[in-house]
Amino acid sequence: MKLNREKELFVKAVLKELEEDNLAIFAGAGLSVGAGFVDWRGMLRPIADELELDISKVNDLVSLAQYHCNENGNNRSKINDIILNEFSRNVEITSTHSVLSALPISTYWTTNYDKLIESALEKRGKCVDVKHTNEHLTLTKRGRDTVLYKMHGDVDFPSDAILTKDDYEQYHLKMEQYLSALKGDLISKTFVFIGFSFTDPNLDYILSRVRISYEKNQRQHFCFIRVENKNDYENEADFEYHSRRQELFINDLKRFGIKAIKIKEYFEITDLLREVESRYKRKTVFISGAAYEYGQFSKQDALFFLHKLSAGLIESGFRIVSGFGLGVGSSIISGALEKIYMHGGKYSPEQLILRPFPYDETTGVDLKKYYTQYRTDMISHAGVAIFLFGNKLSRTDDVVLSDGMREEFEICIQQGIPVILVGATGYMAKTLLDEYLSEQELPEGFVALLNKLDGTNNLSEMEELLFHTIKNACEMERLSYA
Structure with missing residues (x-):
């Protein structure tokens, strides 16, 4: 704008x-x-009519209301009735x-x-x-x-x-x-x-x-x-x-x-x-991720990377929104809180917005039908989104792609939020990257953000590239898509 x-x-x-x-x-x-x-003039029009006054010529509306009370023995029941009916x-x-x-x-x-x-x-x-x-x-x-x-x-x-x-x-x-x-x-x-x-x-x-x-x-x-x-x-x-x-x-x-x-x-x-x-939301980063396994990275290295990413975002003045995804949520939280508390900071709910998903369907209700609204509300706080890994263990103990991350990606597109898919982390992040890079009609800036972090397995290099990309995304105009 x-x-x-x-x-x-x-x-x-x-x-x-x-x-x-x-x-x-x-x-x-x-x-x-x-x-x-109605505005005040519109609200008091019936009062003016009753007093045989032209509301368009009345400048002092407070006095007009007083005149009505005076003429009715200090009874303001009609005024009360107007307020109740007009504004309820x-x-x-x-x-x-x-x-x-x-x-x-x-x-x-x-x-x-x-x-x-x-x-x-x-x-x-x-x-x-x-x-x-x-x-x-x-x-x-x-x-x-x-x-x-x-x-x-x-x-x-x-x-x-x-x-x-x-x-x-x-x-x-x-x-x-x-x-x-x-x-x-x-x-x-x-x-x-x-x-x-x-x-x-x-x-x-x-x-x-x-x-x-x-x-x-x-x-x-x-x-x-x-x-x-x-x-x-x-x-x-x-x-x-x-x-x-x-x-x-x-x-x-x-x-x-x-x-x-x-x-x-x-x-x-x-x-x-x-x-x-x-502009306020541009300083809020939504981190979408889930990991039962970490692909080409060891679990220790991946969690340390997530910890540093979260801490670095807080140190740079960003706010974080996260759904406490499997295998990534704890490291994101610990990195943020370490940076807040260990350096004399004070925790604020605005700095770290956590929205853990309820997984146990103890009431017999299918919770999945509520997840879309839950995700939409969570993502609405953010101005840029990062997608990492994206796998989970199925009911048959097979490692499968995270369908929840796909839905979160689609919500981000609908809300016009710049998205950073870290393809190097594999799984759903890589799948979405490959799918959307094959599309011909995506805005140029959007493709650049998607493409920037694929093809590296060096976590230090990836961290540096990621922060550079986040800052670029925050400086962009808010995008909108059909």
């Missing part, structure tokens, strides 16, 4: 913060609109939600009432600690991967949702703990604001106080701004007026340490996040 300088710097900055677990997402209504939910509908998560959920982001903030963020994260198998009351702040969900702060409430509790002027005026008293938590995150983390208009009084309150306290030392945050389009206006004068106002707004955001990334269309947000995901 070709990026201009501004977007390239954004991707690099986000990657750095992501790898250090310093990235946070702040989601506004615009993120949910793509799934089919079953809708599909958007591609932006999906990409975000794939990244190791541990902190989310949102003013949205819907459940799209937690649904996307849970679909990825992540444990989400959702907080929308003061009591939630004192509790920690065991095994959580992500904390989601719903600072304006949840659709299941519409009477507690923050919407009217009364709600906002009392927020700093009733929900002071949330403002303190948000202030702390704005000070210590880099935020990416998505679908947010910066008209929320609560956020403005916090941003102002962070700016006053840390004016010279604010963290850099980012947001996306769709630049004004001439086609949206009836005449040149209107376009120029709104363009000028937008530029002034973008410059004002700099006071709060927020850099606006300009886009022409909203789909560019998803594309940029996909680029972040792609």
Whole structure:
């Protein structure tokens, strides 16, 4: 993906913060609109109609909600009913939600009432600690991967949702703990604001106080701004007026340490996040292998090679994903852990992702039918894949090729992951290499990666070539195949 300088710097900055677990997402209504939910203006249209007001001419929507409560004796039952019905509908998560959920982001903030963020994260198998009351702040969900702060409430509790002027005026008293938590995150983390208009009084309150306290030392945050389009206006004068106002707004955001990334269309947000995901995954290597025997290599030499390979990947800053394959898994784990612990490092689940396969069909269920989904999920973490050896012992005690490795190879092709087949290790790795080198329509870069490591039985030379090939694969653009 070709990026201009501004977007390239954004991707690099986000990657750095992501790898250090310093990235946070702040989601506004615009993120949910793509799934089919209404924005604030759409939600309050029936309220405006009831008050005999033109919603298109109303700028202060918070006051509009308050007017309705005033006219109904401070009764907000209709507003609660709108929130419940509008945001409890079953809708599909958007591609932006999906990409975000794939990244190791541990902190989310949102003013949205819907459940799209937690649904996307849970679909990825992540444990989400959702907080929308003061009591939630004192509790920690065991095994959580992500904390989601719903600072304006949840659709299941519409009477507690923050919407009217009364709600906002009392927020700093009733929900002071949330403002303190948000202030702390704005000070210590880099935020990416998505679908947010910066008209929320609560956020403005916090941003102002962070700016006053840390004016010279604010963290850099980012947001996306769709630049004004001439086609949206009836005449040149209107376009120029709104363009000028937008530029002034973008410059004002700099006071709060927020850099606006300009886009022409909203789909560019998803594309940029996909680029972040792609580059992040390039530093994650999936190792596919199984070995009952080791062909031309002695068992001792082969295991030492696997140990060094794993340790070298960790030392070079890569992450490893492995299914703990027969005859290779233990050496991969020991090499990685040795490099992490013996050199003063600290183990992180992101460094070594292990997905051992269940082999005993004790429940009477054929586990093989679940393996495809299991493998697909495991491989989805990686940006490059290595295939080694590939044999197992059959039920009749014959050494046969590993059919699971073939399936993993096909999944990698489907996901567009560059593949390195180490043909010198023989068995399924060599079989796949021979099969796919005979194909005439493979992309040139893909063939080069396949072909590079065949024909050597020197383990030291193979290790050197393998690391060189991995680095080349990580520098390639993400590939896609039909």
